[in-house]
Amino acid sequence: MAQMRAGIDYIGISAVFYCHDGKGNFLLHQRSDKCRDEQGRWDFGGGQLRFGETPEAGVLREIQEEYGVRGKIERQFPAHSLLRHDRGKTTHWLINNFLVRVDRRQVRINDPEKMIKIGWFPLKRLPKPLHSGARLSLKRYASIFSSLNF
Secondary structure, X not given: OOOOOEOOOEOEEEEEEEEEOOOOEEEEEEEOOOOOOOOOOEEOOEEEOOOOOOHHHHHHHHHHHHHOOOEEEEEEEEEEXXXXXXXXXXXXXXXXXEEEEEOHHHOXXXXXXXXXXXXXXXXXXXXXXXXXXXXXXXXXXXXXXXXXXX
């Protein structure tokens, strides 16, 4: 019997983070060819929630796993669905989004298998190509992002 897959066989639940340094710069990473999808694209970061884990705990765990740094949640955005087509299959994820401040000096690539490189960027000069989920979230939350005062 085949194992059921989150986002394909049932709705996956993900915690996504927008890490910033408090000075208007956001941390993104370029996805490696070992990522599940959208290889080579730039992404803010995130991951699937574990059973019994709150979205807040999940997002802080994911930041530690991906960037090796502790974060401070500053804001949670409304959740939204992310529907995509990947290799002929429709995927469906429920995305919980968080604005998180991190200490820029402590950030590192903590998951080299899934990241090619990382960088800090102001919102007006994000690298391309962006992950489709990142593009959708930036559009969906444009008013929230534009209201941020750093």
